[in-house]
Amino acid sequence: MQSTNQIEEKVEPRTLEASKRFARAIVESPQFQRFEEASRRLRDDPAAQQLLSDFQQAQQLQQMMQSWGGTPTQEAERLDQAKQQMLANATLRQYFESQDEIVLILKELNVHMTEKLGFDFAGLAKPAGGCC
């Protein structure tokens, strides 16, 4: 990501200021505040972090088994169990709910921007990445 100084040299000041005010409005929105709070709780909750890590490991293992052409019944069960444990945890549940909420708001904002600009702002501005 570029620093503000690098961006300042290229973007018209009023556009840059408006983009900063837009960012500030997002940061101050109730949805973003809830996401920040949920993220903070997750950072302060080692048990929840462990459950998340267990789930991610189980997910990686299953994907690896699938890419090798295996029939990962055991891994699927392990993944399902890790997912259930993860979703039963209040900290993680709150984190995922607030994450879904902020993602939804940002997607709605992008739809609104796309309608007004006539091109997909986020679609064009996002970092180029591989498919799947």
Next chain:
Amino acid sequence: MVDIRLKLAADEFIRYLGSSTDVKEFQIAKGQFENDPAIEKMRREYTTLASAYQEKERRGTLTQDDISKLRTVQKTFNAHPVTVRYARAQQTLIMLLQDCNGAISEDLGFDFAATAAPTASC
């Protein structure tokens, strides 16, 4: 549901972004590209040749002449001033949008565009 304050801030950003030179140039170039009769003719010709190319390739009857024809149309299309202007304007626009996205993302702590973009399908 997006609240009114957020929408107002987005509208202000859109207004300034939309009035910038790079966005205006992109919109003009895009309009020209979409409405130029010569470009439209080349696109139709390319589509016809490309589908014939695929069909012949499938049947194993593809000739050097077919390949040359397709390449020539593609080359003429890519070198046409209207295409060149549009491609350049798009590149400049993307750089501007990436810069704005950088400024927004810096304050959010994550990539705004990567999060807000429509989910890509493979």
